[in-house]
Amino acid sequence: MDGREPDGGGTEPGRRRPTRRELRDAAVTGQGVPDGADPGAEPDTGQPRRVSVFNPRAQGIASTYLQTIAGPGRPIAPLVSPTLPGDVLPNGEPAGPPRSHGSAPAASSSTPNLPTLTDLLATRPPQPAGPAEQGWRGSVRRLTRGIVAPAPGSSEQKDRAAVAAVQRSLDGPRTIVVINPKGGAHKTTATLLIAATFGRHRGGYTLAWDNNETRGTLGWRAVRSRHRNTAVDLLADLDRFADPDSSRVGDLDNYVRSQGSAQFDVLASDEDAASAASIDAAAFESLHGTLSRFYRLLVIDTGNNMRASNWQAAVEAADQVVVVSTMREDTAQSAAWALDAMRATGHEDAVRRAVTVLSLPGPRRDAELAARLHDHFGRLTREVFEVPYDASLVTGGPIDHDALAARTRRAWLHVTAAVADGL
Numbered sequence: 001m002d003g004r005e006p007d008g009g010g011t012e013p014g015r016r017r018p019t020r021r022e023l024r025d026a027a028v029t030g031q032g033v034p035d036g037a038d039p040g041a042e043p044d045t046g047q048p049r050r051v052s053v054f055n056p057r058a059q060g061i062a063s064t065y066l067q068t069i070a071g072p073g074r075p076i077a078p079l080v081s082p083t084l085p086g087d088v089l090p091n092g093e094p095a096g097p098p099r100s101h102g103s104a105p106a107a108s109s110s111t112p113n114l115p116t117l118t119d120l121l122a123t124r125p126p127q128p129a130g131p132a133e134q135g136w137r138g139s140v141r142r143l144t145r146g147i148v149a150p151a152p153g154s155s156e157q158k159d160r161a162a163v164a165a166v167q168r169s170l171d172g173p174r175t176i177v178v179i180n181p182k183g184g185a186h187k188t189t190a191t192l193l194i195a196a197t198f199g200r201h202r203g204g205y206t207l208a209w210d211n212n213e214t215r216g217t218l219g220w221r222a223v224r225s226r227h228r229n230t231a232v233d234l235l236a237d238l239d240r241f242a243d244p245d246s247s248r249v250g251d252l253d254n255y256v257r258s259q260g261s262a263q264f265d266v267l268a269s270d271e272d273a274a275s276a277a278s279i280d281a282a283a284f285e286s287l288h289g290t291l292s293r294f295y296r297l298l299v300i301d302t303g304n305n306m307r308a309s310n311w312q313a314a315v316e317a318a319d320q321v322v323v324v325s326t327m328r329e330d331t332a333q334s335a336a337w338a339l340d341a342m343r344a345t346g347h348e349d350a351v352r353r354a355v356t357v358l359s360l361p362g363p364r365r366d367a368e369l370a371a372r373l374h375d376h377f378g379r380l381t382r383e384v385f386e387v388p389y390d391a392s393l394v395t396g397g398p399i400d401h402d403a404l405a406a407r408t409r410r411a412w413l414h415v416t417a418a419v420a421d422g423l
Contacts, residue, residue, distance in 0.1 A: 129151065129152055129157070129160070130152075131146070131149035131150065131151065131152070132149070132150050132151060132152040132153065132156060133152070133156065134152070134153075134155070134156045134159070135153055135155070135156065137150035137151070137152065137153055137156075138156075158414075159410060159413065161417075162413050162414050162416075162417035163201055163413070163417075165417035165418075165420045165421055166197060166198060166201045166202065166413070166416050166417050166420050167201055167202055168420060170296060170297075170423055173292040173293075173295060173296055173297070173298065174296070174297055174298070174319045174320070174423045175288070175292075175297075175298045175300065175314075175317050175318055175319050175320075176194065176297065176298065176299045176300065176318070176319065176320045176321075176322060176419055176423075177300045177302060177314050177315055177317070177318035177320070177321050177322070178190050178191045178194070178299065178300065178301055178302060178322045178323075178324060179302050179315070179321060179322070179323055179324070179335075179338055180323060180324050180325055180331065180334055180335045180338060181304050181305070181306045181334055181337070181338050182304060182330065182331050182334035182335075183304055184326070184331065185324055185325050185326060185331045185334065185335065186324050186325070186326055186357075186359045187301050187302065187324055188210075188216070188217050188218050188221050188301050189221070189359070189393060189399065190322060190324045190357055190359075190415075191208050191210075191218060191299050191300070191301040192208055192218070192221060192222065192266075192399050193399070193401070193404075193412045193415075194299050194322070194412070194415065194416050194419060195207070195208035195259075195262075195264045195266075195297075195299040196259065196262040196264060196399075196401045196412075197409075197412050197413055197415075197416040198264065198297050198299070198416060198420075199259070199262050199263035199264030200261075200262060200263055200401070201413075201416075202263075202296070202297075203263060204263045204264065205294075205295050205296040205297065206263070206264040206265070206295060206296065206297040206299065207256065207264065207265050207266070207267060207291060207295040207297070207298050207299065208222070208259075208264060208265070208266045208267070208299045208301065209231070209266075209267040209287075209291070209298055209299070209300050209301065210231070210266075210267065210268050210269035210301045211231075211269070211279065211284060211300045211301060211302055211303065211310055211311070211314050212269040212270075212279070212301070212302070212303040213278045213279050213280070213303055213305065213308045213310050213311070214269070214270060214278055214279075214303075215269055215270055215271065216268075216269040216301060216303060218266060218268055218269065218301050219257070219266060219268025219269065219271055220398075221396070221397070221398055221399050222257055222259060222266040222268070222398060222399070223257065223258075223259050223260060223262075223266075223398055224257070224398070225257035225258065227254060227255075227257075228271060229254060229255045230255075230267070230268045230269055230270050230271055230272075231255075231267050231268065231269055231270070231279060231287060232269075232270045232272075232275065232277045232279070233255060234252075234255040234267065234287065235279070235283050235286065235287060237255075238286055238287070238290055241290045241293075244293065247293075249294045252265075252294060255267065261401075261402070262401050265295075267291070279310045280308075280309045280310055281309035281310055281312065281313040283310065284309075284310040284313040284314060284317075285313055285317075288313075288317055300314050300318075302314055302315075306338060306341060315342065315347060315350065318350060319422070319423055320353070320354070320355070320419050320422040320423055321342075321350050321351070321353070321354040321355075322354065322355050322356075322357060322415075322419060323335050323338060323339060323354055323355070323356050323357070323377070323381065324356075324357045324358075324359065325356075325357075325358055325359070325373070326358070326359050326360075326361040327358050327359065327360055327361060327365070327366060327369055327370060327373065327386075328361055329369070332358075332369075332373050332376075335356070335377070336376060336377075336380075339351050339354070339377075339380055339381070351380060351381065352380075352381070352382065353381075353382050353422055354380075354381040354382060355381060355382060355383050355384075355385065355415065355418050355419055355422065356377040356378075356380075356381045356383070356384040356385065357385050357386075357387060357415055358370070358373055358374075358377075358384065358385070358386045358387070359386075359387050359389075360386070360387070360388055360389040361389065362389055363389050370386065374386075382418075382422065383418045385411065385414060385415045385418065386411075387408065387411040387412060387415065388405070388407055388408055388411060390404055390405050390408040392404055392405070
């Protein structure tokens, strides 16, 4: 037996009835049956050739096979088959790309962009502001235990916006440089209070750094530490931090001074009276490169010599310059001269983006001088702020952020928010 069924009635002379296997193969491959080929077909070229089952004859053979499997009188679904690349239609043309059953037609180029998850998240309403915590509104809420909860007033809303600005995300470490080439201009005070405001509202990874070429006073105004190491000691041991894989932020604790609840660190300048060490531009750049790996924000107190190479290197590295002055003629003139020098040496953009801070040196305010200074620095720099006199800063001892008057803390919050806007 050759496995073929005997010819039955109704077949043409010289032809035979296809076997079940041949019918099945024809249904699957669409290539027809070997002995049932059309005599009028094109000659075989020797290359593989697939014929779509949309060929009427192949479709008829496949339907016959499926009807045989289903049984007499039982309906079968119409035969639909996807085409593949390289299939040949009955007219000899190549078939198009395959299309699965029920697939939608390709989108037109004019179809508008469909929304994504990012678009959905962007439509979320802002977080509710919450009840008032300051002023008489806050007092009412506390006295009524929240039964009466007024919304925050305009002043408190501005404070909350300032906190949000201070807490904003940054795309890398940032350097803030505080300048005025005159002593007593409140550079050290400004450096510590800006760092403390960032630390309290951002949660650490902020460093206040005294970049004086010899000796500055930042370490004296900071909370004392168990060690007396300074930038000079760190520079001598900088090789310990050369390998990013082995160096750790905790290793810096022997060189910087933690400021406790203010949540920032201090790197003091040289405090050895017998030392002849100094910090130059190369030393600053080495320290800056290492410290930028461990801190998100570097707030740098500069010395009084604008021609010192480390002073100039700090200005070159600055993402934000803060020019400070007390409301006195001499310190204001020194600040104005520093800005003139920066503009003359190619730092016009840094001056234009700078923030000016004017500190009251005493309880009395000279309104005429204040107006002159606001006008002058307001035309040179991005913003001008005035911070009040605070008796807790007069002693010259370590600065306690908690001991400041509420209006002083608020003033420095808004200064720091403006600094953050420039980062």
